Amino acid sequence: MKKIIIAGTIAALLMLGIAAIVFRTRPLEDRSESLDVCDRHYVLITNGENTEFWDRVYQSAKAEGLAHNVYVEMFGSGLSMAYSRDELLKIARQASVDGIIVEADEDATTGKLIDEIVNEGIPVVTAMRDCYSSLRQSFVGVNHYDTGVLYGQKIASLLDGKQEARVLVIAEGKAGDVHENLVLLGIRETLAKEMPNCHVQVDSDSISRTSSFAEEEYFNTLFMGEDLPDILICQDAVGTICAYQSAVDHNQVGSVDIIGFYDSDTILSEVQKGVLTATLSIDAEQAGRACVDALEDYYAYGYTNEYNALSMALIDEDRAEELLTEEVTEE
DSSP: OOOEEOSEEEEEEEETTEEEEEEEEOOOSOOTTOOOEESEEEEEEOOSOSHHHHHHHHHHHHHHHHHTTEEEEETTTTOSSOOOHHHHHHHHHHTTOSEEEEOOOSOHHHHHHHHHHHHTTOOEEEESSOOTTSOOSEEEEOOHHHHHHHHHHHHHHHTTTOSEEEEEEEOSSSTTSHHHHHHHHHHHHHHHHHOTTSEEEEEEEOOOOOSTTHHHHHHHHHHHSSOOOSEEEEOSHHHHHHHHHHHHHTTOBTTBEEEEEOOOHHHHHHHHHTSSSEEEEEOHHHHHHHHHHHHHHHHHHSOOOSEEEOOEEEEOHHHHHHHHHHHHHHO
């Protein structure tokens, strides 16, 4: 079995048409185990958003990896330059890592890269967002249709008694991709079942992240306008924070029910205060463990489950208060 020397992390320089890998050593952040050699080296690659969520996924994956004598690296972190997901995939392939965990989507270029990597003998697990058309070994995430059903049930409870309403869903990735379409389908079919006499217009939109302040600009424009939706659904943590801050800044708290994403203390506090109506919680620790376990199963048996479902729940005001109180008690 191949041994991987864990003396540090990989840095990379990727230029136009030329990929060069530069190895630099640095001490591991946690060397309390005095573990210098591991059996395998896995990397986690994300799109660079929802960083707090992915940090929790990584810490869980890292701990699970150590339990199997595997080193898990958050690939691309701490570098002087930012690299795209596809660039990091290319670098990981050239570094001959033993497994890749990647936040993917149905982008054709990404799918082709995953296929090439798998064909070279490196197993790939997609996390949170899938590339179903690729040769990846497993997907770890939520069922997007079920997510839509969960949203739909919450929307129905908020619109109880109304004859018509408008719901705006901010896409996590690209509006209209397969993941977003499944979320919208789940919402619409649930509302049609639970509110057959109410006309609910469900629209979706995406934010063009052309600048560092794209989210702030988008929600400021939305809350300054006159065509506010009755319910706003944000599917990432950054958008959630920008949405409720814009609602506060423009005195629109209560004018729109905002359903957010993630269960950080900051977001839970806004739910508790009623600025956010609810937030979607996905078990990040479960995600990290499941990703590593999928790769380990593949090495042990030559195959693994194609789909590993994660737990999720919508947290409302009462539940947010309970969770925050529990944290204070534990401290």
